[in-house]
Amino acid sequence: MYNKFAKAVSIAILLFTIPNSVLAFDVDGLFKNLIKYSYPEVKVIQKDEEDTDNNDTINENNTTTDDNEEATNNQFVNVYVGKENIPTANTEDSNGVILDSNVYSSNLRVTNNKPQVLIYHSHSCETYSDSPKGNYHSEDKEHSVMSVGCLLTNNLSNLGWGVVHSTTFHDSPTYNNSYSKSSQTIKSVMNQYSDVNITIDLHRDGLNIANETTKNKIHNKYTATINGEKVAKFFFVVGARNDDVAKVQNLANELTKYAKQKYPDLIMPVVVKPYGRFNQSICDNALLVEVGSNGTTTEEAQASAKYLAEILDGYFKEQNLKNN
Template sequence: MIKNKIKAIKIGFLIVCILPTISQALDKEDILKYLVKSSYPEVKVIEDENQEKKNNKEDVETTNNISEDDKEFVNVYIGEENKPEENDSKSSDKQSKEISRILDSDYKNNLRITKDKPQILIYHTHSSETYSDSSKNNYHSTDIEHSVMAVGSVLSTELTEKGWGVVHSTKYNDLSYNESYAASRKIVSSVLSKYDSVKISIDLHRDGQSLKTRQAIKESHDKYTTEVNGKRVAKFFLVVGQRNKNVGELKRQAEEITSLAEKKYPGLVCPVVTKQYGRFNQYMADNGLLIEIGNNATSTKESEETCKYVAEILDEYYSDIK
């Protein structure tokens, strides 16, 4: 009780004395950056190199890696060059056809539920992540046919065929990037409250790198794809946020899944990535996974081909809770 009172006094002091001083010292853009840093410790705000030439730009997240120190953050750019693009009205008919090829009639209200008591949730915090064959070219758009949601749909089907009940969410959570994890957290909370049978949550992404030349794209593609059973497939890896209270269990599972994948399909999986300041909603389910399949140099097809192997690996690893 005494500790709680002391904490409350400290918070009150912060609100009354410190925040007004900070607000007076900063302009609107600086306040925005301050709030992002304070609210999302797993996010690092980075200045866009053309920032001085731009005004009134939205905060947008990107997965570009800049230095060794930056690898522990999810990067946030102030600028619109990586903002997810919306399809205009002229392409609405095409988009509907694309969706119909990927998201069958079982999807209702952005959800597909393959059994009455599903055990796995698949969702996408960065739903707009697209692959190299997307016509939008900026790797973040509502081009659903070439997105992580298309790959998630394939993974949900592969797991269902192995006897799992799966909830797959196709809701866009990153049209406002700094709110993406808060938005996807609502999905996880809603699904878990409705289906207590769900024991595994998978936040499915694709990795992102800064690739500015055709040669860089080719080198990245060659590095992050491999051949399995005569087909070129994208590599995958797991990410663990170090700020989760259950980080020990999360890392143990990630390492064991990685070891199993390497044993079954050598070269298909990359080492586990740990993010010092991340949580990524992994604490919410008993088994919270963040999986990256492919990157912005690999194709949608190559990433979809990976799903059958990821499903096989997860099915074997979690067989005791099936």
């Protein structure tokens, strides 16, 4: 390994000493090959090989539209971030939300070497009402569904689950193909971590907000007070077009029933989308959950993460899905 590394560094130094006019070949491609052949255990993802079908669209009245799920998954960056890098759930200034490269390597955080849960975001740009960007769709991670996914990862990890959390933007710069792009993430992670048997596509609902009156009505509809704390409600979505719709709907119904027994004001009814697939046939236990809406605040959505984790933990332990 040392000899390979030394060779790669030597070639890199040589290249940087050559005048730019001499470099008439693809330097980026050369460095990718250097990485690939020096460290064959690392697969370098090629951005230009992503699926380019234009079948996925976005509408604020129906935020979870579907597209062609067929996508290649033969390339994946193999990373592992151990337990020592799990953010503390009560970090003073960030409420436990740490989304930078100190924790996420190549947009992935893995909390142990046999994770069972994948958390990802097909619509990663969905932001909450207090995002400074103001349009409810941006790469403002700290005010987006990604921050809720980070806290859900913290809480599930603290309950003993191994979790993979992906912060890949599947819907930027365009929403086209966001579900086929996220299917690449699912398949790649499951190919890398064979113990993953629960996938959670975490969204927030989106509605037309014409004015402050409408915004207040939406806010009231999508929030509840639990243990004296204002939190965002959540609900599960089922895509009726997927091959395993009966299984997916049963899982969503059972989780909703379980949640209602614990926190009846927190869970909203299951929503079935007749046109959707939402990648719910890839994994045995596939969930799409909407946490709050564009009328709720980031803090309210983040506050739901511990309750959602408690519900998922309790239900799946009852189903004996957690490894001892």
